[in-house]
Amino acid sequence: MFAKAFRVKSNTAIKGSDRRRLRADVAAAFPGLGTDQVSVLVPGKEELNTVKLYAHRGDAVTVYVSGGNPILFELEKNLYPTVYTLWSYPDLLPTFTTWPLVLEKLVGGADLMLPGLVVPPAGLPQVQKGDLCAITLVGNSPKGRQLDIKKSSYRKLSKFLQQMQQEQIVQVEELSKGVESIVAVDWKHPRITSFVIPEPSPTSQTIQEGSREQPYHPPDIKSLYCVPANMTLLFQESGHKKGSILEGGEVRTIIINYAKKNDLVDANNKNLVKLDPILCDCILEKNEQHTVMKLPWDSLLTRCFEKLQPAYQVSFPGQEPIVKKGKICPIDISLAQRASNKKVTVVRNLEPYGLDPCSVASILQQRCQASTTVTPAPGAKDSLQVQIQGNQVHHLSRLLLEEYRLPRKYIQGLEKAPKPAKKK
Numbered sequence: 098m099f100a101k102a103f104r105v106k107s108n109t110a111i112k113g114s115d116r117r118r119l120r121a122d123v124a125a126a127f128p129g130l131g132t133d134q135v136s137v138l139v140p141g142k143e144e145l146n147t148v149k150l151y152a153h154r155g156d157a158v159t160v161y162v163s164g165g166n167p168i169l170f171e172l173e174k175n176l177y178p179t180v181y182t183l184w185s186y187p188d189l190l191p192t193f194t195t196w197p198l199v200l201e202k203l204v205g206g207a208d209l210m211l212p213g214l215v216v217p218p219a220g221l222p223q224v225q226k227g228d229l230c231a232i233t234l235v236g237n238s239p240k241g242r243q244l245d246i247k248k249s250s251y252r253k254l255s256k257f258l259q260q261m262q263q264e265q266i267v268q269v270e271e272l273s274k275g276v277e278s279i280v281a282v283d284w285k286h287p288r289i290t291s292f293v294i295p296e297p298s299p300t301s302q303t304i305q306e307g308s309r310e311q312p313y314h315p316p317d318i319k320s321l322y323c324v325p326a327n328m329t330l331l332f333q334e335s336g337h338k339k340g341s342i343l344e345g346g347e348v349r350t351i352i353i354n355y356a357k358k359n360d361l362v363d364a365n366n367k368n369l370v371k372l373d374p375i376l377c378d379c380i381l382e383k384n385e386q387h388t389v390m391k392l393p394w395d396s397l398l399t400r401c402f403e404k405l406q407p408a409y410q411v412s413f414p415g416q417e418p419i420v421k422k423g424k425i426c427p428i429d430i431s432l433a434q435r436a437s438n439k440k441v442t443v444v445r446n447l448e449p450y451g452l453d454p455c456s457v458a459s460i461l462q463q464r465c466q467a468s469t470t471v472t473p474a475p476g477a478k479d480s481l482q483v484q485i486q487g488n489q490v491h492h493l494s495r496l497l498l499e500e501y502r503l504p505r506k507y508i509q510g511l512e513k514a515p516k517p518a519k520k521k
Contacts, residue, residue, distance in 0.1 A: 101153040111145045126176045190231040191222035213479050220416025321408040330375045430510030444483040445474050454481040465489045490514035
C-alpha cells in the first residue's frame with residue numbers, strides 16, 4: 098500500500114474527546130497492551146495529529162502521528178500498528194519469522210506460505226482466519242540495544258541523513274521546510290551488505306521467544322507412506338483412498354488384515370500368502386503376473402512398501418507435526434573450488450531441520466576463524482546456503498552431530514573432512 102508515493106489530503110491535531118476515543122479503540126483492538134502502554138502510545142497531552150491521505154491505488158487511509166512518528170493507521174475502519182509501533186511493542190501481534198529472500202517476494206505482493214516460515218522450538222503462534230499478524234526477518238531483533246542519535250556525534254537526525262547521503266547510501270529530499278524524506282536506499286552498498294548482527298552465544302543456536310531464549314532441539318522425523326493410484330483397491334477396504342498418508346505399522350496391519358479377511362493365507366503353509374488379482378496388480382511386475390502365485394509374508398510386505406510413495410513427518414517441540422510427500426532432503430555438505438584454487442565448504446538444506454542459515458554462518462565464522470557468506474541456494478526455492486572459506490567439514494560435523502544432535506543419516510558429506518596428517 099505504501100510502496101509507492103501517496104497524497105496527503107489533510108493534517109490536523111486531535112481534540113481531547115477524539116483522543117480519548119482513539120485510546121479506547123486501541124485498547125479494544127490490541128487487548129495485549131496494558132493501560133499504561135496505551136497511555137504512552139496515545140498520549141494525553143503531547144502532540145497527536147490525524148493525517149488523511151490517499152495511497153497510490155486510491156485507498157483512503159487515516160494515519161495517527163504522535164510526536165512526528167506514525168504510530169497507527171486506519172483502513173476501512175480497521176486499526177493497524179505501524180512498523181514504528183511494532184518495534185516499540187514487539188509482542189503486540191502474533192509474529193511469524195521468515196527469510197530475507199522471502200520478504201522480497203512478499204514486498205512484490207506474494208502470499209506468505211508455510212514453507213517460507215522459520216519454525217521456532219515453541220511452535221508457530223495460534224491464529225484464526227482474519228487475525229492481524231506481524232512478519233519479522235531472521236536475525237532482525239537488536240534485543241536489549243537501542244540507538245540514541247542524540248548521544249552520537251550526529252546529535253540530530255538531519256545531520257545523520259546528510260552524512261548517509263554523502264556516502265551515497267540513501268537519497269534524501271526536502272518535502273517542505275524542515276521536513277526531509279528518504280526517497281531511495283542503496284541496499285547493495287557495502288556499508289549495508291557488510292552489516293552482521295552478532296550472535297549472543299557462539300556455542301549454540303537460540304531462538305528468542307518473548308524475553309526468554311530457548312536452545313535448539315532437533316526435530317522428530319518419521320518416515321511415512323502415501324497410497325498411489327494403482328494401490329487404492331488394496332487399501333480402500335480399510336477406508337483409505339488415493340493420497341492417504343500412513344505409518345509403517347498401519348500399512349502392515351492393513352495388508353495382514355486384507356490377506357486374512359480374503360482367506361489368502363495358505364492353509365498348508367501359514368508363512369505363504371496367495372496372491373489374488375488385486376495383490377497381483379499392486380505388487381507384481383508384468384513378467385511375474387502368471388508365474389508368481391504365492392509370496393512369503395516378509396516378501397509380500399517388502400514389495401508393498403516399495404510400491405508405496407514416500408512421505409515424511411517433521412515434529413518440532415510444542416507445535417503441530419508437518420507432513421510432506423517425498424523424501425526429506427538431508428543436510429548437504431560439499432566442497433567447491435573458487436578463485437586462486439581455494440576450497441570452500443558449502444552447506445545446504447538447513448531450513449527443514451529448523452536451523453537458521455544466518456545463525457549457523459555466524460557460529461562457523463567465529464569457530465573456524467574464516468569468512469562466511471549466506472546466498473540463495475541454486476535451484477531451490479526460498480532456500481539459503483552457507484559458504485565457509487576452507488575445508489570446514491570437521492567443524493560442521495561437531496556442530497550438527499554433537500551440539501544440535503541431528504541423526505547422522507540426515508547429513509551427507511561428512512566423509513569429506515580433511516584427513517589427519519600422518520606422523521613422521
